Amino acid sequence: MVGHATLLVQVAGVNLLTDPVWSERVSPLSFIGPKRVTEPGIAFDKLPDIDAVLLSHNHYDHLDLTTLRRLQAAHSPLMVMPYGNDKIVRQSVPDAKIKVGDWHDTVQITPEISVTLTPANHWSARGIRDRRMALWSGFWINSPKAQVWFAGDTGYGDGALFRDIRVRHGRPDVAIIPIGAYEPRWFMSDQHVAPDESVRIFEDTGAHQAVGMHWGTFQLTNEARNEPRELLRDSLVLAGIDVKRFLALEPGEFFSDSAVR
Template sequence: MTKNRYHSGPPSDHFDGVRFFNPGQETTDRGLRDMLRWKLGGAAQRWPEVVPVTQAVPNDRVAGIRVTMVGHASLLIQAAGINILTDPVWSDRASPFAWAGPKRVTAPGIAFADLPPIDAVLISHCHYDHMDMATLQRLHAAHAPVMAMPLGNDAIVRATIPDARCVTGDWWDAITLGGGVTTTLTPAYHWANRWPWDVRMALWAGHYLTTPAGTIWFAGDTGYGDGAIFGDIGARLPPPDVALIPIGAYEPRWFMAAQHVDPGEAVRIFRDVRAKQALGIHWGTFQLTDEGREAPRLALATALSTVGIAPRRFVAAHPGGVYDIATDDSDPRDATT
């Protein structure tokens, strides 16, 4: 068995000493036969080449909680005067190559030059649509933020940015980010790799932020599985003032269900963790799977209606959208409208 090139540590309920795994859940591993069955199925919907975006220009600091959608899983979280980016990707492609791979159809919702001072970066896992080394290099050079991430991901970052300020943790570990802000790494049902030979050698996770202004949960990338981890999150952590939950990249289900939720499952997560409000992320920027670009937004509306949740409580966030988050029981407000 190949030794882990990123992490060494004792076995646990989700680490066998070499590779991480999702305990008690369907395997996420997919072979060449599965890939060919999917890609030759010809079910991928056609996306537009470009979707217009009105870019936001953030304030330097925000006293309350404001979330600005950059695109896909990249968001600017401003809370209690601290500025945090999640899974930042400003590159044109989610790929190890500049000339191939999924190409973004929406410009970043914030121009890189318009970013406020960035204090921290949250990384959920090392897939290219979530860990973009070119962007992390730019952020390190311009802002030198602390970068919080699950086990093993620091080795990947430091191979390119040796002096990056990486801090790591396992599921349920709390990491101090400064300014009275901490992130607790939460479990997810997913997987990770950079290349075919390092599958599941670095961990995947979500981030639960505790700030003086309120709480924010960034779910990262996840399937639903048996739902146990979400009930556990809801039981162990206070209801987040806002949850950032993926709603896209889910078709075909036979291939994607173990690793990506669909909008109906996203609504189940919203209820499981008892979130007060939510923003739908991980849709509409890169075509990674078969569903049409607008399908996640439309399916989210249907799923909310089916269970009687007001649509304003769970909004499909669009690039450039600026959302002021109330910490009472009111709905998220799009500050761009």
């Protein structure tokens, strides 16, 4: 866990980053906006060689152009994203290697590893005139070692989206599911799940193991920093699920493949 929705995923010899953000703020301006309250779990210059970057959508806490420019200069990774986000990235990182897709499209990372864009209940915008002009998604990482699903940002809705992911792809070995940025519910419920809904996604997809993301790094909404982790534990206990099967990782903590089936 690097922080927020940024994770280093190492599978079958490939290093992937999800929604990489190493900046101090997530905002169109460098001097104002939500500020990082935890140090990145991995220092940027300590990263291994990054093969690919998975960008779920264009909100500033997920698509950080400053970080993408740094990654391009240091690693020149393949950048995979839903349609429309490539225009934003190319304006700032013109020499980036980019592949785009629609929901359910598959992009090959290596001959053995691919990612499929999965639907999410969310939206996109960088300003006031481009709302929903770029697509948003999660990513199913298909490898010979493990199946890893990164949900991206999402609301729960009626849950059909997540049950369909299980039908299409099977049960993920590891699901990376958002647990934070959910208050107030009257405003956030359509776009961000609360921890009890995160547990429902875990059950709907049949994941063997889950890692909670999208909490504790940037103060985006009204809940206290540690509340998502506490409510996640309460929701797991209420559902009769071993709390070790769904971990809310702090920056710098990790989940290893010793528990991957």
